[in-house]
Amino acid sequence: NGMNYGLFNYADLPITLGLFEGDGVTVYEFIITDVADPTCSNFTELGPVDCSTECSIFDLTATPGDCAADGTYSLTIDFDYQNPGNDFFDLYIDGTFYDYYPLSDLPLTIDGLEPSPVPLVHVLVCINDVPNCCEDTNYEAPSCVVFEEIWPGDANRNGEANYDDLLNIGLAYGAEGPERPLQGIDWEAHVGPDWPQNFATDALNYKFADCNGDGIINEGDVEAIEQNYGLSYSEPIPIPAQEATENDPPIYLSLPPAIPNGPFEADVMLGTEDIPVDAIYGLSFKVQFDPQVIMPNSIDVTFDDSWLAAGGQVLSIDRTLAAEGVVEIAITRIDHNDVGGYGAMANFIGIIDDVLGKGEMQISILDVHALRADESPVPLFKMPAQTDISTSVQTPSAAEGIKVFPNPTSDWLYFDLPQGVEIERIRIYDAQGRLQFVSLDGSRVNLGHLPKGIYFLQIETRAGEVVYRKIVH
Ligand SMILES: [Ca+2]
Numbered sequence: 048n049g050m051n052y053g054l055f056n057y058a059d060l061p062i063t064l065g066l067f068e069g070d071g072v073t074v075y076e077f078i079i080t081d082v083a084d085p086t087c088s089n090f091t092e093l094g095p096v097d098c099s100t101e102c103s104i105f106d107l108t109a110t111p112g113d114c115a116a117d118g119t120y121s122l123t124i125d126f127d128y129q130n131p132g133n134d135f136f137d138l139y140i141d142g143t144f145y146d147y148y149p150l151s152d153l154p155l156t157i158d159g160l161e162p163s164p165v166p167l168v169h170v171l172v173c174i175n176d177v178p179n180c181c182e183d184t185n186y187e188a189p190s191c192v193v194f195e196e197i198w199p200g201d202a203n204r205n206g207e208a209n210y211d212d213l214l215n216i217g218l219a220y221g222a223e224g225p226e227r228p229l230q231g232i233d234w235e236a237h238v239g240p241d242w243p244q245n246f247a248t249d250a251l252n253y254k255f256a257d258c259n260g261d262g263i264i265n266e267g268d269v270e271a272i273e274q275n276y277g278l279s280y281s282e283p284i285p286i287p288a289q290e291a292t293e294n295d296p297p298i299y300l301s302l303p304p305a306i307p308n309g310p311f312e313a314d315v316m317l318g319t320e321d322i323p324v325d326a327i328y329g330l331s332f333k334v335q336f337d338p339q340v341i342m343p344n345s346i347d348v349t350f351d352d353s354w355l356a357a358g359g360q361v362l363s364i365d366r367t368l369a370a371e372g373v374v375e376i377a378i379t380r381i382d383h384n385d386v387g388g389y390g391a392m393a394n395f396i397g398i399i400d401d402v403l404g405k406g407e408m409q410i411s412i413l414d415v416h417a418l419r420a421d422e423s424p425v426p427l428f429k430m431p432a433q434t435d436i437s438t439s440v441q442t443p444s445a446a447e448g449i450k451v452f453p454n455p456t457s458d459w460l461y462f463d464l465p466q467g468v469e470i471e472r473i474r475i476y477d478a479q480g481r482l483q484f485v486s487l488d489g490s491r492v493n494l495g496h497l498p499k500g501i502y503f504l505q506i507e508t509r510a511g512e513v514v515y516r517k518i519v520h
C-alpha cells in the first residue's frame with residue numbers, strides 16, 4: 048500500500064513482514080520488484096483480516112467421571128477461548144442443546160448424565176450469541192450399568208424395609224408384571240426385569256413393590272415387609288417431611304382426660320367434622336410414647352373401624368420399637384380410589400405400668416406421610432395428645448403390698464397379701480391388653496393353659512382397690 052519495506056535477498060525467501068493491523072477493513076496490496084530489472088515485477092492482495100473481534104475456542108476437552116449409584120455419570124468440560132464477546136457458552140451433547148453456563152465456571156463438571164446409547168458421545172460448545180464460534184470433540188461414553196437390586200420389603204427403595212413401604216404396595220396393588228427369575232422374600236439382593244409401570248413421584252419401577260417376585264403386587268408382598276422389618280442394605284433415605292398448618296386436617300390420638308394404671312384404648316383420629324380430609328389413599332406415621340409409662344410390649348394397633356376402609360379394603364402394618372418408644376404405623380387402600388372423611392382411623396391399645404410419680408403422659412404423632420391414589424401429598428396437621436394418668440395410685444394403698452410369686456411361672460401363681468387385704472377378683476390380660484380370663488380365687492391362679500408370653504394381672508381387692516402386676520409366663 049505504497050510503503051517500502053526494504054531490500055531482501057532471494058536466498059532469504061520466505062520472508063516474514065508485519066505486524067499488520069487486522070481491522071477488518073483494510074486490503075493490503077503487496078508489490079515486489081527486482082532491483083536490477085524494474086520490469087520484473089508482480090503483486091498480490093491480502094485481506095481484509097478481522098483480528099480485533101475474531102472469537103475462537105480451542106483445546107476443548109470433555110472428560111467423563113465416575114458412575115453414580117443411579118447409573119448416571121459426571122462430565123467435565125474445559126476449553127480456552129479468545130475474544131468471546133459474551134460471558135456465557137452453550138453446551139450441546141449428541142446434537143441436543145443441554146444448557147448454557149458462564150465461562151467463569153470452567154472447568155465445568157455436570158452431574159447426572161444419562162447413559163449414552165452410542166459409544167462415542169459428541170460434545171459441541173459455542174460462545175453464546177456469537178456466530179461461528181464453536182468447537183467440538185468426542186468422548187467415550189462410560190458404561191454405567193445400574194445393578195438394580197431388589198431387596199424384598201423395600202418397596203420404596205430407600206434402603207430399608209419398614210412401614211412406609213406399605214404405601215407403594217397400596218398404590219400399585221393388583222398390578223402385574225414379569226416374574227423374577229428367583230422368587231422369595233429372604234433378605235438378599237434380587238434381580239428382575241423392569242415392569243412396564245413406574246411410580247409417578249420418583250419414577251421408581253413397580254418391580255420393587257413386587258417384593259416376593261411372583262409377578263403381582265398384593266398381600267404376599269406385605270409379608271416381605273413383615274419378615275424383613277427394620278433391615279437395611281444401605282444408609283436409609285429418610286421419608287421427606289410433609290408441611291402442614293393448623294388449617295389442614297389434624298391427626299392425633301384421642302386420649303381420655305385421665306386414665307388409670309392398666310389397659311387403655313385410644314383412637315387415632317384423622318380429620319374433624321370441621322376440617323375433614325377431602326381425599327386420601329394411604330398414610331404412614333409414627334406414634335411416640337414414653338416406654339417408662341406404657342409397656343412397649345403391651346401396645347397393639349387395630350384398624351377394624353377405620354373410616355379409611357370405607358367402601359373398600361385396606362392393608363395395614365404396625366410395629367413397636369420398644370427401646371425408642373415408637374410405634375410405626377401404615378395403612379393404605381388397595382382399590383385405587385381415594386376416600387374422604389374424618390374420625391377414628393385406628394385403635395391404639397396399651398397398658399400403663401407403675402406410674403407412681405408421673406402425673407401426665409404425652410403421646411405424639413411424628414413423620415406423617417400421606418398420599419392420594421395419584422401420589423399427590425395430603426397435608427395433615429400433627430397434634431400432640433396429653434392426658435393425666437396414675438390418679439388411682441397417687442397414694443400408696445394397702446393393695447400396693449400384694450406380692451405375686453413365682454415370677455416367671457410356668458403354671459401356678461400365688462399371692463402374698465398384706466395384713467387385712469383380701470382379693471375379690473383377678474383379671475388376666477395378655478400383652479396386647481386382651482382379657483384372657485377372670486379368676487375369683489383369692490389365693491392362687493393358674494396360667495398353665497396360656498401360651499408363653501407376658502401377662503398382666505389386674506388385682507381388685509375387697510376394699511375396691513386395684514393394682515397391676517406384670518408376669519412372665
Ligand atoms: Ca423402604
Ligand SMILES: [Ca+2]
Nearest residue numbers: 257261263264
Ligand atoms: Ca408379589
